[in-house]
Amino acid sequence: MAAYGRRAELRPTQACLGLPFRLALALQDLAAAGFKRVKYVYVKFKYIQRAALVVLENYYKDFTIYNPNLLTASKFRATKHMAGLKVYNVDGPSNNATGQSRAMIAAAARRRDSSHNELYYEEAEHERRVKKRRARLVVAVEEAFVHIQRLQAEEQQKAPGEVMDPREAAQAIFPSMARALQKYLRTTRQQHYHSMESILQHLAFCISNSMTPKAFLERYLSAGPTLQYDRERWLSTQWRLVSEEAVTNGLQDGIVFVLKCLDFSLVVTVKKIPFIVLSEEFIDPKSHKFVLRLQSETSV
Numbered sequence: 697m698a699a700y701g702r703r704a705e706l707r708p709t710q711a712c713l714g715l716p717f718r719l720a721l722a723l724q725d726l727a728a729a730g731f732k733r734v735k736y737v738y739v740k741f742k743y744i745q746r747a748a749l750v751v752l753e754n755y756y757k758d759f760t761i762y763n764p765n766l767l768t769a770s771k772f773r774a775t776k777h778m779a780g781l782k783v784y785n786v787d788g789p790s791n792n793a794t795g796q797s798r799a800m801i802a803a804a805a806r807r808r809d810s811s812h813n814e815l816y817y818e819e820a821e822h823e824r825r826v827k828k829r830r831a832r833l834v835v836a837v838e839e840a841f842v843h844i845q846r847l848q849a850e851e852q853q854k855a856p857g858e859v860m861d862p863r864e865a866a867q868a869i870f871p872s873m874a875r876a877l878q879k880y881l882r883t884t885r886q887q888h889y890h891s892m893e894s895i896l897q898h899l900a901f902c903i904s905n906s907m908t909p910k911a912f913l914e915r916y917l918s919a920g921p922t923l924q925y926d927r928e929r930w931l932s933t934q935w936r937l938v939s940e941e942a943v944t945n946g947l948q949d950g951i952v953f954v955l956k957c958l959d960f961s962l963v964v965t966v967k968k969i970p971f972i973v974l975s976e977e978f979i980d981p982k983s984h985k986f987v988l989r990l991q992s993e994t995s996v
Contacts, residue, residue: 717740718736718968719739719747720735720964722734737751744937744944745943745944747964756922757922759921761921765885826883830880832880833916836873840873843872847865877916886916894926934958938953938954941953
C-alpha cells in the first residue's frame with residue numbers, strides 16, 4: 697500500500713490561535729453575579745499583572761452585572777432554619793441532659809430533612825410570579841407603543857411647531873407601563889439598577905429611532921453587562937490584585953490569583969492551552985480494490 701504523511705502542530709481551535717493561556721473566572725458567589733457557569737478568557741500575555749487587566753476589561757463588557765440582591769432569599773431561608781433550632785438544658789450539666797440535647801438536635805435535623813420541599817415550592821412560586829409579571833409587562837409595553845404609533849399618525853397632520861418631541865412622547869406613555877415595569881423589576885431584584893430618569897431616556901431613544909417594544913424591553917427582561925448601566929450603579933470600581941506569585945512573573949499552568957473589590961472577588965485559574973500534533977497520511981485509493989472470486993459450485 698503506497699502512503700505518505702506529514703506532521704503539523706496547531707492550537708485546538710482557531711479562536712485560540714496565538715493565545716497560549718486560558719483563564720477560568722469564577723466569582724466567590726456565582727448566583728449573586730448572575731453567572732450561569734464559569735467564564736473563560738483567552739490571553740497571550742506573559743505576565744500576571746497584564747492578564748489581570750485583560751480579565752477586568754472582559755468582566756465589564758461581557759459579564760452580567762453583580763447583583764447581591766439575588767442572595768437575599770437564600771440567606772433569609774438559612775437564617776430562618778437556624779432560628780428554629782432551640783435547645784434547652786433545664787437539668788444542669790449532666791450526662792442525661794447531654795443525651796436529651798443530642799436527641800433534640802437529631803429530631804430537629806430530621807424535621808429539617810423536608811426543607812428541600814420548601815425550597816422547591818419557593819422557587820416554583822417565584823418562577824410563576826416572574827412569568828406572570830413578565831407577561832403583564834410585555835402587554836403593557838406593546839399597548840403603549842401602539843398608542844405611540846397612533847400619536848405619530850396624528851402628529852403628521854399637525855403644523856411643524858406643534859409636533860411632540862420623543863421626550864414628551866415618552867413622558868406621555870410611561871405612566872401606562874410604569875406599574876408593570878416596577879413590579880417586574882422588584883420581582884427580579886433589578887430595581888436598584890434602573891432609575892425613572894434612565895428608563896425615560898431609554899424610552900425616548902427607542903421612540904426617536906422607531907424601535908420595537910421588544911427592543912425597549914431587552915434591557916429589563918434580563919441582566920446585561922456592567923457597561924450597560926450608569927457608572928453610579930456599579931458596585932465594582934476599585935480592585936486589588938492578590939497573588940502568591942509576584943505579579944511581574946510570567947503566567948504558568950495552574951497559577952491562581954484573585955481580583956478583589958469591596959463586595960466580591962474574581963478567582964482566576966490559569967490553564968495552558970496544549971499543542972495538538974496532527975499527522976496526515978495519504979492512502980492510495982487503488983490499494984482498496986479487491987477481487988471476489990466465486991467458484992462455480994458456490995450457490996449465490
